[in-house]
Amino acid sequence: MKFPYSFPVTRAFCTYLGQVAFLAGETFTSIFAGRIRWRLVLQQVDEIGFGSQAVVIITGAFTGAVFTAQTFFQFSALNMSSAVGPVVSVALCRELGPVLTALMVAGRVGAAMSAEIGTMKVTEQIDALRALAVNPVDYLVVPRAVAMMISMPLLVGECLFFGIIASYLVAVKLLNVGSVYFIHNMWNFTHGKDIVMAMSKGVVFAILIVFIACQQGLNTKNGAVGVGRSTTEAVVISSLCILIGNFFLTMALNIVFPAGAH
Amino acid sequence: MSVDNLIEVRNLRQTLSGQEILRGVNLDIPRGETVVLLGQSGGGKSVFLRHLIGLIRPLSGSIKIDGEEISRLSERELEPVRRKIGMLFQDGALFDSMTVFDNVAFPLRERGERSEKVIREKVAHSLELVSLQGQEKKMPVNLSGGMRKRAALARAIISEPSCILYDEPTAGLDPIVSDTINRLIRRLQTQLKVTSIVVTHDMISTNYVADHVALLREGRIHFTGTLSALHSSTDPVIRDFIEGRSHEID
Numbered sequence: 278m279k280f281p282y283s284f285p286v287t288r289a290f291c292t293y294l295g296q297v298a299f300l301a302g303e304t305f306t307s308i309f310a311g312r313i314r315w316r317l318v319l320q321q322v323d324e325i326g327f328g329s330q331a332v333v334i335i336t337g338a339f340t341g342a343v344f345t346a347q348t349f350f351q352f353s354a355l356n357m358s359s360a361v362g363p364v365v366s367v368a369l370c371r372e373l374g375p376v377l378t379a380l381m382v383a384g385r386v387g388a389a390m391s392a393e394i395g396t397m398k399v400t401e402q403i404d405a406l407r408a409l410a411v412n413p414v415d416y417l418v419v420p421r422a423v424a425m426m427i428s429m430p431l432l433v434g435e436c437l438f439f440g441i442i443a444s445y446l447v448a449v450k451l452l453n454v455g456s457v458y459f460i461h462n463m464w465n466f467t468h469g470k471d472i473v474m475a476m477s478k479g480v481v482f483a484i485l486i487v488f489i490a491c492q493q494g495l496n497t498k499n500g501a502v503g504v505g506r507s508t509t510e511a512v513v514i515s516s517l518c519i520l521i522g523n524f525f526l527t528m529a530l531n532i533v534f535p536a537g538a539h
Numbered sequence: 540m541s542v543d544n545l546i547e548v549r550n551l552r553q554t555l556s557g558q559e560i561l562r563g564v565n566l567d568i569p570r571g572e573t574v575v576l577l578g579q580s581g582g583g584k585s586v587f588l589r590h591l592i593g594l595i596r597p598l599s600g601s602i603k604i605d606g607e608e609i610s611r612l613s614e615r616e617l618e619p620v621r622r623k624i625g626m627l628f629q630d631g632a633l634f635d636s637m638t639v640f641d642n643v644a645f646p647l648r649e650r651g652e653r654s655e656k657v658i659r660e661k662v663a664h665s666l667e668l669v670s671l672q673g674q675e676k677k678m679p680v681n682l683s684g685g686m687r688k689r690a691a692l693a694r695a696i697i698s699e700p701s702c703i704l705y706d707e708p709t710a711g712l713d714p715i716v717s718d719t720i721n722r723l724i725r726r727l728q729t730q731l732k733v734t735s736i737v738v739t740h741d742m743i744s745t746n747y748v749a750d751h752v753a754l755l756r757e758g759r760i761h762f763t764g765t766l767s768a769l770h771s772s773t774d775p776v777i778r779d780f781i782e783g784r785s786h787e788i789d
């Protein structure tokens with residue numbers, strides 16, 4: 278029994294990881310057992326998916342725009358401005374699109390989830406659910422998880438779409454890159470697998486956000502102060518997990534979908 | 540078998556945050572009767588009630604509901620037990636994302652009632668029983684504390700449980716509404732044979748609804764008996780409680 282106590286940080290970390298994994302396990306068990314309340318899923322898709330569109334479109338568009346401009350400034354010095362299109366689109370699909378979408382969703386949706394569930398916890402509403410023979414994981418976590426896994430890939434797709442439109446506008450209309458070159462090169466160097474990679478990352482990030490946020494909410498203690506704390510932690514921890522997870526995902530997905538090769 | 544007990548609690552112990560709250564509670568709740576649980580504020584009455592529907596797991600001891608030991612059941616195994624029991628939380632614990640109507644309708648919908656007509660009728664009836672008719676569309680935040688408690692009571696009784704746990708049902712209510720609630724508790728018992736545990740400080744309520752009284756003190760049941768045994772007791776602790784005396788020196 279000495280080991281865990283001599284490393285309190287490790288111990289807390291393992292406990293935390295265990296709790297999140299346990300919650301995920303319970304949720305997927307319920308999903309596969311068909312305990313899905315579709316009415317609540319739709320409600321959550323509306324809140325998460327539709328509600329996040331503005332944020333995601335603006336993020337995608339301006340990231341695409343600024344990345345195009347900067348790439349152009351660097352590449353045109355080397356007379357390579359026709360490479361701007363594919364560089365931007367591949368970078369958007371493989372990294373920027375999914376990561377930035379996930380960070381925005383973590384800030385917007387993850388925070389809301391942990392605040393809402395946390396408030397329910399400290400005001401005994403979770404206990405009221407249990408007392409009414411309703412499983413809180415089935416009622417609160419399952420719909421959010423399903424809605425997130427549906428919404429995130431679509432939001433990532435939307436982010437990419439608007440990123441590439443913005444990229445085209447900046448490159449072609451503003452910086453005078455040849456329209457045909459831009460489109461032709463972008464089309465040639467961006468593959469279906471890049472889009473698949475973006476969407477897969479979206480699903481993984483959805484899972485990270487929803488279980489971290491719900492775990493924070495369900496373990497909230499100490500009234501309003503506790504709700505504030507778990508909300509902050511949900512955003513910080515899920516954002517960090519997105520950034521760290523993204524590195525490992527990139528390495529793993531690069532084996533499945535090697536870059537460049539057709 | 541002498542008495543038919545719906546609930547039997549043996550040697551129930553609980554420690555929360557290092558504080559010993561229940562130190563061996565023994566209590567029987569006879570089927571179809573109303574037991575009032577008295578005790579000081581902070582004495583562990585709410586904690587005790589939460590054990591009876593498995594919201595808290597005992598540190599040790601046994602809780603039998605309808606002959607079934609519930610203290611080792613998993614969350615999902617507890618669900619059938621919880622369907623038999625309604626609970627009124629001390630602060631109501633209404634779902635604040637839903638209107639009063641949806642709160643009260645919640646147990647019906649979760650138990651598979653699909654007909655909106657049936658739901659509307661039952662909700663209206665339930666709200667009428669707690670004199671909250673016409674408040675269906677309000678959100679819980681826009682209700683006073685007493686109204687919230689009554690809405691929560693309407694939610695607890697709508698699925699007609701065979702046992703109801705009331706955590707301070709009349710605290711914070713005006714005397715007239717208190718009387719309505721007391722009559723309702725009595726009526727549920729006489730007409731529907733509901734078994735009840737009523738946690739309260741309110742002696743008027745106690746006198747009105749109790750068949751049996753139990754006094755929780757220092758984590759144990761200090762006294763159990765009928766209402767008249769309570770009133771004829773000469774135990775100073777009980778007398779102080781009934782007469783509302785503290786021993787602070789001013």
Ligand SMILES: Nc1ncnc2c1ncn2[C@@H]1O[C@H](COP(=O)(O)OP(=O)(O)O)[C@@H](O)[C@H]1O
Binds near residue numbers: 578582584586
């Ligand atoms: N979840 C909890 N964690 C730690 N202590 C608790 C918890 N719930 C209640 N307590 C403590 O248990 C004691 C009894 O509380 P409670 O049952 O609410 O009293 P009451 O008899 O007024 O209903 C109090 O000292 C309270 O601080």
Ligand SMILES: [Mg+2]
Binds near residue numbers: 585586
């Ligand atoms: Mg209490």
